[in-house]
Amino acid sequence: MRQLWARRPAWMRSIRFRLAMLSSTVLLFIATAVVGGIYLAVAHNVQNEPVTETFQAIEGIDRTDGTFKPLRRIEVAEVADIEAAVNAETLASLRAYSVYALAGLFVTSLAVGWLLAARALRPVRDIAATAKDVQAGDLSRRVALHRDDELGTLAESIDAMLAHLDEVFTSQRQFVDDASHELRTPLAVIRTNVDAVLARPDVPEHERSRAVAVVDRAVDRMTRLVEDMLAAARSAAPMRVQPAVNLSAVVHEEVEEFTTLAVERELELVVELDHDVVLPADPDTVRRVVDNLLANAVRLAPRGSVVATSVGRSPGAPWAFVAVRDEGPGIAPEDQRRVFDRFWRSDPPGTEQDGHAGLGLSIVREVAEAHGGLVRLHSQLGVGSVFVLWLPTSRERGLAPPPSGSPVARAAV
Numbered sequence: 001m002r003q004l005w006a007r008r009p010a011w012m013r014s015i016r017f018r019l020a021m022l023s024s025t026v027l028l029f030i031a032t033a034v035v036g037g038i039y040l041a042v043a044h045n046v047q048n049e050p051v052t053e054t055f056q057a058i059e060g061i062d063r064t065d066g067t068f069k070p071l072r073r074i075e076v077a078e079v080a081d082i083e084a085a086v087n088a089e090t091l092a093s094l095r096a097y098s099v100y101a102l103a104g105l106f107v108t109s110l111a112v113g114w115l116l117a118a119r120a121l122r123p124v125r126d127i128a129a130t131a132k133d134v135q136a137g138d139l140s141r142r143v144a145l146h147r148d149d150e151l152g153t154l155a156e157s158i159d160a161m162l163a164h165l166d167e168v169f170t171s172q173r174q175f176v177d178d179a180s181h182e183l184r185t186p187l188a189v190i191r192t193n194v195d196a197v198l199a200r201p202d203v204p205e206h207e208r209s210r211a212v213a214v215v216d217r218a219v220d221r222m223t224r225l226v227e228d229m230l231a232a233a234r235s236a237a238p239m240r241v242q243p244a245v246n247l248s249a250v251v252h253e254e255v256e257e258f259t260t261l262a263v264e265r266e267l268e269l270v271v272e273l274d275h276d277v278v279l280p281a282d283p284d285t286v287r288r289v290v291d292n293l294l295a296n297a298v299r300l301a302p303r304g305s306v307v308a309t310s311v312g313r314s315p316g317a318p319w320a321f322v323a324v325r326d327e328g329p330g331i332a333p334e335d336q337r338r339v340f341d342r343f344w345r346s347d348p349p350g351t352e353q354d355g356h357a358g359l360g361l362s363i364v365r366e367v368a369e370a371h372g373g374l375v376r377l378h379s380q381l382g383v384g385s386v387f388v389l390w391l392p393t394s395r396e397r398g399l400a401p402p403p404s405g406s407p408v409a410r411a412a413v
Helices: 002-006 015-045 079-120 122-135 150-198 205-236 247-257 259-264 283-300 360-370
Strands: 055-062 068-076 244-246 268-273 278-280 306-313 319-326 374-380 384-392
Touching (some): 244 247, 247 259, 247 268, 247 283, 247 306, 247 319, 278 384, 283 360, 283 384, 360 384
Parallel strands (some): 268 306
Antiparallel strands (some): 055 068, 244 278, 306 319
16 A cells, blocks of 8 residues: 555645645535535425325316216326425435535635645745755855745745855865965975985985974974864864853963963963852863963063953853953954954064964854853054953853953053
8 A cells, every 4th residue: 555655646745736635625525514514404494205195187078968078087196295296306406416516616626726735835845946956065045035924934044044054164164275275384394304304315414403393393383283273173063061160260270381481481470360250161162262362462472571361250240251461562453353263363573483373362262152152352552452251150041242341451561
């Protein structure tokens, strides 16, 4: 039976045919109930029996002499019996006409349902056509129904999903292209030194030592790039488990790790902690974010300046912040929008070129967004910069945004 059911023509397996058949069947059932009710009511109120008893009557002429001359015999019946017979004939005709009418109604309703189903399912065909184009690789296609009904809501949801997928795939392609470009340079350096120096036995020892140092720096650059790429991939993933994290303790530990480097660069690290700032967050990613902010500040801060790190809460709002303030060269207003883009770098004059890949601040932004927070930059050329990481202290949805201003003052020149 299933095989026979599966062998039906394609048009009989379509939703259009099912809708037409369903509407026709329902309409036929309703019409049958109405006609059957009318028939039963009429049959109940009238006598509808055929004539079963007749009488013989003689038709003739009365003569003038008082005698009767018979001409022919005829059958007669009572008036009530004749009415009953007429009613029986009428009900029989009503049954026949009802069957014909119901059959015609079913065929007509099936045709009308077929046309109406085609009109109602037209948006579904548009959605299916868009899905085929997307499957072929065209993520720019949109359904764009513009209807104020359930199908319009479905189309809007699909368009929003396609827009998000298009943005994600575009970002991934850009990330791969940028990563390939960043890896190409150190690979070229390594290959050049291996082919020109390390692979030749007659190269002087000082040239070989110089080549080894260059290759070692290139390998370090590639290692940092790969680590940043892995951190960026992890930060983009949704945070499933968010235990309670003491933000003050995490920041204090990270600042201690930068003490030696700050001493080497003649920097003063200042810590301003609001103790026991606890919030739901992933500890490892929070450490990575604070590490990137401090590394960026220490790299750009001029020798003899101050790098201040602050942790606190927003008064009257469920937000906590980590602010890293430096007295570096600052960032131009036209570059402040790009500072959180992947692989974007700005090395002002006087800063050390350490071969960083430009992924640190983009990781900070992605981690903040994954936790439901955000990161803001407050910078002025010649004065310094303040990077503020805002994280929610509650898992509730629909929180009011954090304050737009900086929770700490900029550094003085």
